[in-house]
Amino acid sequence: MTAMQAIFLLLGLITFLSAVMVVVSPQLIHAGLWLVLTLAGVAGLFVLLEAPFLAVVQVVIYIGAIAILIIFAIMLTRRMLREDGRQYNNLWAGAVTVSLILFAVLTFLVLQEPSLAAGSEPLQAETSVLLQDLGRSMVDVDRFIIPFEVASILLLAALIGAIYVARPMMASEEGDREE
Amino acid sequence: MIPLSWYLILTAALFCVGLFGVLSRRNAVAILMSIELMLNAVILNLIVFWRYGQPADISGQVFALIVFAVAASEAAVGLALILSIYRRRSTVAADDINMLKW
Amino acid sequence: MQLDLIAWLIPLPPIVAFGAIILWAHRNNRLSHGIAIGGVAISWGLAMLLFARAIGIENFGEHPVTSSIRWLPTGQSALEFGVLVDPLSTIGLFFVAWTLLAIFVYSVGYHNFGHKTDPADVKGLPPKAGGIEPMYARFFAFISLFAFGMLVLVLSDNLLLLFIGWEIMGLCSYLLIGFWYGRPSARDAMIKAFMTTRVGDVFMLLGIVYLYSQTGTLSFRQILYNEEVLNTLASSPAVVGGLSAAGLIGLLLFVGTVGKSAQWPLHVWLPDAMEGPTPVSALIHAATMVSAGIFMILRMFPLLTAGWHEGGPLTPTMMVIAGIGAFTALFAATIAVAQKDIKRVLAYSTISQLGYMVAAVGIGAFVAAAFHLVTHAFFKALLFLGSGSVIHGVEHGVHETHEHVDSQDMFNMGGLRHKMPATFWTFLLGGLALSGFPILTAGFWSKDEILADAFAHGHTLVFWVLALAALLTAFYTMRQITLTFLGKPRTQAAGHAHESTWTMTVPLVVLAVFAVGFGWVGIPEAFPGLGGILPNWFHEFVGGVLPEHPAAIAFDPTPLLVSVGVALGGLLLGWLTYRRVRAGAPDPLRRLLGPVYAVLENKYYFDEFYNYAIVRPAYWVAETFTYTFLDRRVIDGFLHAVGRTGLRVGAYLRSRFDLPVVNAFGDWVGESTKATGREVRVIQSGRVQQYLLIGIVFTSLVISYFLLVGA
Numbered sequence: 001m002t003a004m005q006a007i008f009l010l011l012g013l014i015t016f017l018s019a020v021m022v023v024v025s026p027q028l029i030h031a032g033l034w035l036v037l038t039l040a041g042v043a044g045l046f047v048l049l050e051a052p053f054l055a056v057v058q059v060v061i062y063i064g065a066i067a068i069l070i071i072f073a074i075m076l077t078r079r080m081l082r083e084d085g086r087q088y089n090n091l092w093a094g095a096v097t098v099s100l101i102l103f104a105v106l107t108f109l110v111l112q113e114p115s116l117a118a119g120s121e122p123l124q125a126e127t128s129v130l131l132q133d134l135g136r137s138m139v140d141v142d143r144f145i146i147p148f149e150v151a152s153i154l155l156l157a158a159l160i161g162a163i164y165v166a167r168p169m170m171a172s173e174e175g176d177r178e179e
Numbered sequence: 180m181i182p183l184s185w186y187l188i189l190t191a192a193l194f195c196v197g198l199f200g201v202l203s204r205r206n207a208v209a210i211l212m213s214i215e216l217m218l219n220a221v222i223l224n225l226i227v228f229w230r231y232g233q234p235a236d237i238s239g240q241v242f243a244l245i246v247f248a249v250a251a252s253e254a255a256v257g258l259a260l261i262l263s264i265y266r267r268r269s270t271v272a273a274d275d276i277n278m279l280k281w
Numbered sequence: 282m283q284l285d286l287i288a289w290l291i292p293l294p295p296i297v298a299f300g301a302i303i304l305w306a307h308r309n310n311r312l313s314h315g316i317a318i319g320g321v322a323i324s325w326g327l328a329m330l331l332f333a334r335a336i337g338i339e340n341f342g343e344h345p346v347t348s349s350i351r352w353l354p355t356g357q358s359a360l361e362f363g364v365l366v367d368p369l370s371t372i373g374l375f376f377v378a379w380t381l382l383a384i385f386v387y388s389v390g391y392h393n394f395g396h397k398t399d400p401a402d403v404k405g406l407p408p409k410a411g412g413i414e415p416m417y418a419r420f421f422a423f424i425s426l427f428a429f430g431m432l433v434l435v436l437s438d439n440l441l442l443l444f445i446g447w448e449i450m451g452l453c454s455y456l457l458i459g460f461w462y463g464r465p466s467a468r469d470a471m472i473k474a475f476m477t478t479r480v481g482d483v484f485m486l487l488g489i490v491y492l493y494s495q496t497g498t499l500s501f502r503q504i505l506y507n508e509e510v511l512n513t514l515a516s517s518p519a520v521v522g523g524l525s526a527a528g529l530i531g532l533l534l535f536v537g538t539v540g541k542s543a544q545w546p547l548h549v550w551l552p553d554a555m556e557g558p559t560p561v562s563a564l565i566h567a568a569t570m571v572s573a574g575i576f577m578i579l580r581m582f583p584l585l586t587a588g589w590h591e592g593g594p595l596t597p598t599m600m601v602i603a604g605i606g607a608f609t610a611l612f613a614a615t616i617a618v619a620q621k622d623i624k625r626v627l628a629y630s631t632i633s634q635l636g637y638m639v640a641a642v643g644i645g646a647f648v649a650a651a652f653h654l655v656t657h658a659f660f661k662a663l664l665f666l667g668s669g670s671v672i673h674g675v676e677h678g679v680h681e682t683h684e685h686v687d688s689q690d691m692f693n694m695g696g697l698r699h700k701m702p703a704t705f706w707t708f709l710l711g712g713l714a715l716s717g718f719p720i721l722t723a724g725f726w727s728k729d730e731i732l733a734d735a736f737a738h739g740h741t742l743v744f745w746v747l748a749l750a751a752l753l754t755a756f757y758t759m760r761q762i763t764l765t766f767l768g769k770p771r772t773q774a775a776g777h778a779h780e781s782t783w784t785m786t787v788p789l790v791v792l793a794v795f796a797v798g799f800g801w802v803g804i805p806e807a808f809p810g811l812g813g814i815l816p817n818w819f820h821e822f823v824g825g826v827l828p829e830h831p832a833a834i835a836f837d838p839t840p841l842l843v844s845v846g847v848a849l850g851g852l853l854l855g856w857l858t859y860r861r862v863r864a865g866a867p868d869p870l871r872r873l874l875g876p877v878y879a880v881l882e883n884k885y886y887f888d889e890f891y892n893y894a895i896v897r898p899a900y901w902v903a904e905t906f907t908y909t910f911l912d913r914r915v916i917d918g919f920l921h922a923v924g925r926t927g928l929r930v931g932a933y934l935r936s937r938f939d940l941p942v943v944n945a946f947g948d949w950v951g952e953s954t955k956a957t958g959r960e961v962r963v964i965q966s967g968r969v970q971q972y973l974l975i976g977i978v979f980t981s982l983v984i985s986y987f988l989l990v991g992a
Binding site for chain 1: 186212237260
């Protein structure tokens, strides 16, 4: 067991267990916080994979924006979104079955394939070079500028959409509420 | 040297946990959080394959970044929708949001 | 223009006139009669042209002009129709054309053209008070069609085309007898005429078919002028009876003539046919249609007389023909003596004279029969038209004096010679021709020739019968003339009669000319004194038609004296008996003959006999047997049974099969679909997580299939 492997096992375990807690927690706030931990674990895994930029992006965007958003949403609407009883619906048995089966199948397939047992090649280039390349590729006309711009538009659309969908109801719409 | 298969098993586990959450939680926000778990597993998978496949080709990371953007926008819109549904139906239990039935 | 082309053109104008009037001109009376008379005038002109050219041809009888077209292709051969211009058809055309033209012109005046339309007149009844005939144009259309039929018959070159013309004339006769269809008597008469002639026509058709089956052709030139064919027919035995084939065919064809020319026993329709307007009586029942029967047996003379040669004994067929002809001549003459309707007398007279012609054919006197045919057409048409003029005059008198008398009864007439002189003189000439007044009239020459031929060839029974008939003919003719024209008017209506218009009297004059003059073309060479002055053109011309040219008969004074004697004697007797009949007095013959008179007056009760023996059984078969029993009970009963059974089977099938099986199946399909839907739609719960779960399950199944089993 090399050091890397040990670190990997540790991080992986943290991530996995946090994910389980997200799904299992009865209180939403707890689930949100466990989510933060999961996301952090994933960021660490990114570092292990020598993708530091992505790790930073994960922390800043996912934890700093999305998870915070979810937590804020939970906190600011606790009264409104109070659960009224059960935590699981009546499909949970089927869900467990499906998940376990899926996991088993995937694991089996992965272990089957001999080429997947290999380790990683060492990086040829420096991390900073890769980073620069990443930056340039995003704006290069021959490379990934279009997905980049489309993603921007997507975010804009989502922004506008979310504002519109979630705005408070006008007086004339009050009557549309179903009791 | 970490075998690829270890990483893949980890992402599979994360994905399946998220799947379980999506399928079985009643609260809509909880479902949303489970979806984020699944997306994370996907992004992790992409980076793993980038690293173990063609690390010189940066397009693997670019792909992952795009997925990030999509996940962010989807989380925002999803929360807005949940709020809007609550206003109409006074509930966030996914079980009770069944207007599209027969 | 060649003769055959003229011949093709002759029948056309009348049929075109018929079509034009029926389809287009019938609203305008003047236009209609103009078209009709124009058509027949063109035919007349062409006929005269043909006649003028034909009489100049040498030996025309041996080299006639024919022209035919392939009408009906029948495999290897074809049925050919065409025209045959030989002396017989030339002579036929001559008298037909003149009589047609005269009668067409006469009809204009007869139907009161120029008078106003009387609003009290209805279509289907004769005009009551001198107004124009309401169905004026229709009359001209019908007689144009008739003219077409007759011209076709005269010009045809084969028996089938002749039969077609024959039948067209039969149709027109039917239509025209019943022209005034509002009268029940006219309706009965038209049916009687058609039915009776139909009996004859059926046998004639049998004869035609039999002839065709024996020879394979119906063309006159091919049958009648072919020695081999005639001999074969004469010698081979017929299918039934003991006759030769020729004999049986001849007999069957002759039955057609018995019907068409009103010989005994099929004579009953002709007197009733007087219901039609007088031009119709003149045209159809005196001059042309009844003459067609004689024309046909003249045409078929070589076939009828196959096996006979001149001077030899008569074949059985010829004996039958001669017997019926002679009998009819006497029979009809006896009935004519006791009739009081002016047209009935002439009708029976026609039957009698046709009997003469038939008897002449029967004894083999071809030329004499043809001669009498032509002269009779002229003077009988003249007599009928004259009687029409008389009736019109008396009707005018009836209208003026409002005296309701039968304007056709001779006992209501008298003294008309002062009131209607033109009619009187022409009628007198016609009557004298009919009686056979010597030398002067055509009737004498033709009748004398028949009697001479009968006497010369030793057919004494025929001779005396015909002579007796001639006596009676002269008697009843003079009776008719005396009662109608001489003496004093017996009724006021007769006293107020007046002469008819020129369109009626001019044709009378024209026909009178022929009634007198035509005889002079047939004076026998051997006649004392007059013979030889004019060549016997008629004998030469018409005689050439026969394969063996008939020889002229040697002169014998006996038949001449008998002929002159009966003619003059009959005329004298008639005048003497009737010149003093007063108004209201009965017929002097009634006292003379006693009960015989009643028999004669009632036509020997033949109509009653036929009615009892034939007509009523036919009605019984039609009404009781065929209609009530066969049609209603058997056929309808069967059909009703089929219907009922069908209904029952249908109901059974419906209740046992259609409803439970078919309907139930359909219902089951629907219901089961609905039930399945009800069961299955539960999966659409509207819950997203459920959909997702199911989706994942199935997707993973598919993916695992592809991973494990391969694509």
